[in-house]
Amino acid sequence: MESANSVGTCDRQLEGPPRVPSQRSALKGEVIALKRKRIVDAARRLFYEKGYERTTLDDIAARLEVTKQFIYSYYKNKTELLHEISMQCIGECLKTQSRILAGKLSIPEKLARIVDEVAQVIISYQAHTIIYLREEMNLDPEIARTIREERNEFDHRTMKLLKEGMRNGDFHMVDERITARCIGGMLVWCALWYRDLGVLAPTAIGQLISQNVMRMVGHHEYKTAKKK
Known part of the structure; x- marks a missing residue:
């Protein structure tokens, strides 16, 4: 033993x-x-x-x-800091979009949730977004290209969702590509006009933009999806 x-x-x-x-x-x-x-x-x-x-x-x-x-x-230098700051917001937007697309929501609910939550992400990363838009010319060409590709990827995923919604009869619009670009532009512009004045919280702004987008794509019956 x-x-x-x-x-x-x-x-x-x-x-x-x-x-x-x-x-x-x-x-x-x-x-x-x-x-x-x-x-x-x-x-x-x-x-x-x-x-x-x-x-x-x-x-x-x-x-x-x-x-x-x-x-x-x-x-290594100041430019490296600019690169990191510029890439943070689009990275978070893509993560948010990916998570929602992978969920078990209906197509209209996915679109509404993406717009709502990404608007809040952009507001929370307001300084990052403004710095990127203002200083894009100072970025290394490869970094600038990477960010543009990631923004295009966001719009492409939105376009695919819109196309699927049109096929199912959930959405009604003239062109899903242009509409996807409009949605992306609307979200980016949140960073330029938002002011933390206490009038509307970022959550309320996200919901309002989401409601406007749902009307824009012809889904007037939409009601805010309950977050799980």
């Missing part, structure tokens, strides 16, 4: 070495992500307030109360 000590030794051999290094690695990754986020947040505020070209890395370092070398530890 094996002794308790031998069994314990065997169990430890099966379990392998302690996972302290992996935990440390995970913690280090979280710390790096937090520091990068702080840098991006400071850069975003300054790009929004002063413009990209008038903002220097010294300005960003001063806002954070760190040295410029601290920023260089995580970002």
